[in-house]
Amino acid sequence: MMTMGGLAAKAEEGVEVLHWWTSGGEAAALDVLKKDLESKGISWTDMPVAGGGGTEAMTVLRARVTAGNAPTAVQMLGFDILDWAKEGALGNLDEVAAAEGWDKVIPTALQQFSKYDGHWIAAPVNVHSTNWVWINKAALDAAGGKEPANWDELVALLDKFKEQGLTPVAHGGQAWQDATIFDAVVLSFGNDFYKKAFIDLDAETLGGAQMKEAFDRMAKLRSYVDDNFSGRDWNLASAMVIEGKAGLQFMGDWAKGEFIKAGKKPGADFVCMRFPGTQGSVTFNSDQFAMFKVADDKVPAQLKMASAIESPVFQSAFNVVKGSAPARTDVPDTDFDDCGKKAIKDLAEANTNGSLYGSMAHGHANPASVKNAIYDVVTRHFNGELTSEEAVTELAAAVEAAK
Ligand code: BGC
Secondary structure (H helix, E strand, C coil): CCCHHCCHHHHHEEEEECCCCCCCHHHHHHHHHHHHHHHHEEEEEEEEEEHHHHHHHHHHHHHHCCCCCCCCCCEEEEHHHHHEEECCCCCHHHHHHHHCCCCCHHHHHHHHEEECCCCCEECCCCECCEEEEEHHHHHHCCCCCCCCHHHHHHHHHHHHHHHCEEECCCCCECCHHHHHHHHCCCCHHCHHHHHHHHHHHHHHHHHHHHHHHHHHHHHHHCCCCCCCCCCCHHHHHHHHHHHHEEEEEEECCCCCHHHHCCCCEECEEEEEEEEECCCCCCEECCCEEEEECCCHHHHHHHHHEEEEEECCHHHHHHHHCCCCCEECCHHHHHHCCCCHHEEEEEEEHHHHCCCEEEECCCCCCCCCCHHHEEEHHHHHHCCCCCCCCHHHHHHHHHHHHHH
16 A cells, blocks of 8 residues: 555555355355454455365365465365374464463364464364254244154154155255265264264274164155255255245254345244254364465464454354354353354353264364265265165275275
8 A cells, every 4th residue: 555655655464365155154254354354454365265165175275285376374174274284384373372372262172173283273263063953944833843852753844844845855965065964963873973983983883783874864864855956055955944945954053154144033034953863962163264384474464364363252243144153262152143052052061071073074073085085975875876785884995995
């Protein structure tokens, strides 16, 4: 910016940010961050890469870094952050983290992915979780109004949606979306089962009888999606529930961002609940901004961005719009709606009770190699290419080969 009288301009501070927040609700949340930085004199260069779950964004990132042109900050999930850190590609946020006491307020479950070798490398923005169901309230009322408490009640509800002439399950056939449902289905068989399968990668659990049952349930759910599900983006599936064309969607709480953006209110227009059988447990994923190594003159803006993200006021404002819980434990839930309050409470309780697990589908249980191996089997089974018997055998083998 030139100053009056033509004096030499001070170089403008700016950040270039790569992310996959391109749906209506996501863009509204991103705008909170952009405006916050702009109010601090930091300009924003946007690098959006559409594709829920970030698969495409990670491909574009690889190309950028290979070309020696890393963005300042990149939206990233769990193990991907650690993989980049291992490659030595990330910067260092220790100075701002120490000055602001991040160690004390950011849950350790998140710090596991924000730190590498004892150094802060990423700034967590939020905590999402995947074991949610988003139900159209009018459709639920017409079906008797009772939230399904277990698998049988869920199936009965889906049958009633069908009788109402609705698409029972709004879903988009993309590998990450299939895997998001699988997170919840596996968790509904209990914490131990989820842990043994996805955290411990125990071959017997992955290839066992209960896993076959989990795949059978996936096949049952598949029977409730519409004919046009293939390739549909997740937010278009949310729109089907919002518009009353579908009964419900199984999706992480970023879906709430779509309902809110459409002016819908929890309790009145839609109902949020944990996937039947998973109450008390949480499969989480946290969006973090991994900070890349950039030229020295770009570091101050990078540190300011990290600091802005961790401000409690920003954490509240952003996550209210995004549908997630704050990434700090000291942010009041005052401004959050009932689903947001529940997300914050569930998270704290699950953390205390030892029933908080990283989401397999969203990169918080395993590195990308294992995650992609699981995606592949889950998707082929969901699309009818594998029986449940074949799926368990393939799952155990694919994970073993990938780990
Ligand atoms: C991210 C969310 C995002 C969702 C859909 C998840 O992996 O954590 O922030 O809204 O993908 O794109």
